[in-house]
Amino acid sequence: xxxxxxxxxxxxxxETPFDKVENALGGSATYFSLAASYFTGxxxxxxxxxxxxSKENIKLLEDHHVDLEGLQIVEGGKTxxxxxxxxxxxxxxxxxxxxxxxxxxxxxxxxxxxxxSSHVVLGNIQPELQLKVLEQLDNPKxxxxxxxxxxxxxxxxxxxxxxxxxxVLIINDSEARLLTHEPNLIKAASMIRExxxxxxxxxxxEHGALLFGEHMVxxxxxxxxxxxxxxxxxxxxxxxxxxxxxxxTSDFSFENIKRAxxxxxxxxxxxxxxxxxxxxxxLSTLQIxxxxxxxxELSKFEDxx
Amino acid sequence: xxxxxxxxxxxxxxETPFDKVENALGGSATYFSLAASYFTGxxxxxxxxxxxxSKENIKLLEDHHVDLEGLQIVEGGKTxxxxxxxxxxxxxxxxxxxxxxxxxxxxxxxxxxxxxSSHVVLGNIQPELQLKVLEQLDNPKxxxxxxxxxxxxxxxxxxxxxxxxxxVLIINDSEARLLTHEPNLIKAASMIRExxxxxxxxxxxEHGALLFGEHMVxxxxxxxxxxxxxxxxxxxxxxxxxxxxxxxTSDFSFENIKRAxxxxxxxxxxxxxxxxxxxxxxLSTLQIxxxxxxxxELSKFEDxx
Numbered sequence: 001x002x003x004x005x006x007x008x009x010x011x012x013x014x015e016t017p018f019d020k021v022e023n024a025l026g027g028s029a030t031y032f033s034l035a036a037s038y039f040t041g042x043x044x045x046x047x048x049x050x051x052x053x054s055k056e057n058i059k060l061l062e063d064h065h066v067d068l069e070g071l072q073i074v075e076g077g078k079t080x081x082x083x084x085x086x087x088x089x090x091x092x093x094x095x096x097x098x099x100x101x102x103x104x105x106x107x108x109x110x111x112x113x114x115x116x117s118s119h120v121v122l123g124n125i126q127p128e129l130q131l132k133v134l135e136q137l138d139n140p141k142x143x144x145x146x147x148x149x150x151x152x153x154x155x156x157x158x159x160x161x162x163x164x165x166x167x168v169l170i171i172n173d174s175e176a177r178l179l180t181h182e183p184n185l186i187k188a189a190s191m192i193r194e195x196x197x198x199x200x201x202x203x204x205x206e207h208g209a210l211l212f213g214e215h216m217v218x219x220x221x222x223x224x225x226x227x228x229x230x231x232x233x234x235x236x237x238x239x240x241x242x243x244x245x246x247x248x249t250s251d252f253s254f255e256n257i258k259r260a261x262x263x264x265x266x267x268x269x270x271x272x273x274x275x276x277x278x279x280x281x282x283l284s285t286l287q288i289x290x291x292x293x294x295x296x297e298l299s300k301f302e303d304x305x
Numbered sequence: 306x307x308x309x310x311x312x313x314x315x316x317x318x319x320e321t322p323f324d325k326v327e328n329a330l331g332g333s334a335t336y337f338s339l340a341a342s343y344f345t346g347x348x349x350x351x352x353x354x355x356x357x358x359s360k361e362n363i364k365l366l367e368d369h370h371v372d373l374e375g376l377q378i379v380e381g382g383k384t385x386x387x388x389x390x391x392x393x394x395x396x397x398x399x400x401x402x403x404x405x406x407x408x409x410x411x412x413x414x415x416x417x418x419x420x421x422s423s424h425v426v427l428g429n430i431q432p433e434l435q436l437k438v439l440e441q442l443d444n445p446k447x448x449x450x451x452x453x454x455x456x457x458x459x460x461x462x463x464x465x466x467x468x469x470x471x472x473v474l475i476i477n478d479s480e481a482r483l484l485t486h487e488p489n490l491i492k493a494a495s496m497i498r499e500x501x502x503x504x505x506x507x508x509x510x511e512h513g514a515l516l517f518g519e520h521m522v523x524x525x526x527x528x529x530x531x532x533x534x535x536x537x538x539x540x541x542x543x544x545x546x547x548x549x550x551x552x553x554t555s556d557f558s559f560e561n562i563k564r565a566x567x568x569x570x571x572x573x574x575x576x577x578x579x580x581x582x583x584x585x586x587x588l589s590t591l592q593i594x595x596x597x598x599x600x601x602e603l604s605k606f607e608d609x610x
Contacts, residue, residue: 089488183394219526
């Protein structure tokens with residue numbers, strides 16, 4: 001009944017108008033794990049790093065109850081590195097470099113003790129590898145999946161195979177439009193749900209998120225942040241918080257999935273308030289619940305009758 | 306204690322991927338009035354048309370309790386005409402032509418019996434004319450104002466004078482950024498509220514709307530429409546519904562202003578479901594309240610503790 005997370009682990013070099021960090025801990029699986037760790041644990045992590053991955057980073061993950069049996073450390077290898085620069089409006093970024101290093105040959109081998117994981121987060125990796133992960137698992141009951149334009153355009157056949165198994169797909173609005181060639185998001189959502197996922201979450205950055213189920217839609221607001229220091233990892237923190245809360249509660253009603261969307265949004269809002277993973281390293285349950293209540297205040301209104 | 310609406314009245318030629326209409330009733334004051342008419346009346350309308358403005362259009366306004374003493378009909382003149390074409394994604398439009406005609410020399414003369422209007426909607430006209438309207442009024446207690454990039458860039462000094470008198474400014478996100486040169490909408494909102502308006506509403510189209518007050522933010526969802534036939538007039542219908550509900554209730558609490566934002570959003574959603582003003586011509590109170598409740602369902606979630 002544990003939660004399995006598969007994705008990238010990276011060392012990020014990030015520049016924003018406010019600051020710059022070099023070789024800071026990053027990668028989708030890292031953000032997933034840290035965000036999920038506030039709701040549940042242990043987190044079964046499957047990923048790959050090089051020998052240069054620091055003891056401090058290992059310790060940070062361990063401190064957040066991340067089980068590292070599935071972490072492959074390649075002797076003599078270098079960890080995946082990504083460099084990006086955000087502009088003044090923070091909505092756009094340029095990728096400065098991508099050094100795949102050990103991530104290039106990532107083979108997600110699932111340790112025996114992880115095979116019975118009931119909840120799975122499939123990070124944004126080749127759809128073929130996502131399928132390979134699923135094949136190694138013993139009938140998981142809740143599969144959350146991320147993907148990106150690169151796979152939608154370049155590996156659509158494999159992606160469509162993955163989607164048949166997925167319970168919740170989490171993508172952004174441009175990816176939803178790309179996947180369906182449909183500009184209307186409501187129509188696009190129906191089309192995507194017909195591809196397999198029972199639920200679809202469309203992330204819209206500063207405009208919040210939409211959750212779609214059978215004849216049901218939920219609109220989650222974005223937290224009104226005056227100071228966004230580093231948008232890196234926001235989407236992954238969302239998915240981690242979402243999946244962590246779903247694992248904690250194991251309640252698959254639409255009402256509860258809505259709450260999971262809000263907890264995901266809360267984790268994303270903490271993430272972007274600091275550089276790299278700093279915003280997710282030291283939170284309290286009280287802080288997270290307070291932010292959840294702030295989201296409620298933000299979108300609540302009463303009937304007048 | 307009546308409501309005054311000043312703005313354009315036009316004959317629109319609109320093409321969307323679904324249909325085309327020629328010389329259909331349009332203009333900001335028209336949409337404002339029709340949307341507001343479901344909440345309050347009579348609506349004191351100040352605008353200008355030519356001799357070519359049809360009896361059917363006059364009758365439609367009268368049927369919606371629009372008082373036409375302030376409607377100037379210029380002998381031998383032609384009504385303002387606008388032509389636009391929407392593309393497949395409906396978020397972008399090209400203006401095909403703008404014939405100002407009698408609107409070019411519009412002088413908003415307020416009839417004596419309108420001077421005591423307590424609620425005012427200043428449509429998107431030259432800021433100088435908006436000031437001229439205000440000068441003719443006897444201390445209105447609630448002024449709602451619209452503007453656009455053209456005036457923000459070309460008549461900023463006059464616009465800033467108008468804003469000092471305004472209680473609620475309603476603009477879209479790109480206008481808010483243009484007015485402040487600040488990409489972060491939360492910061493931009495604070496800056497705009499310092500220019501005068503006690504409340505600011507930022508319309509975000511398919512992403513809903515944000516309402517800002519002193520230390521308060523409200524995020525209104527967008528109605529998930531699968532079929533948008535004609536986006537023309539959505540923003541004006543929003544403002545009309547908002548102002549009409551505020552006039553009806555005369556409750557200036559933040560809680561009530563939130564409801565007004567939702568009623569505005571509801572009127573915008575009805576507007577875009579049909580061509581031209583058709584979506585606003587024949588609604589029932591029950592229909593409008595049902596949609597209000599649908600907005601609630603869309604954004605509501607419960608605490609888990």
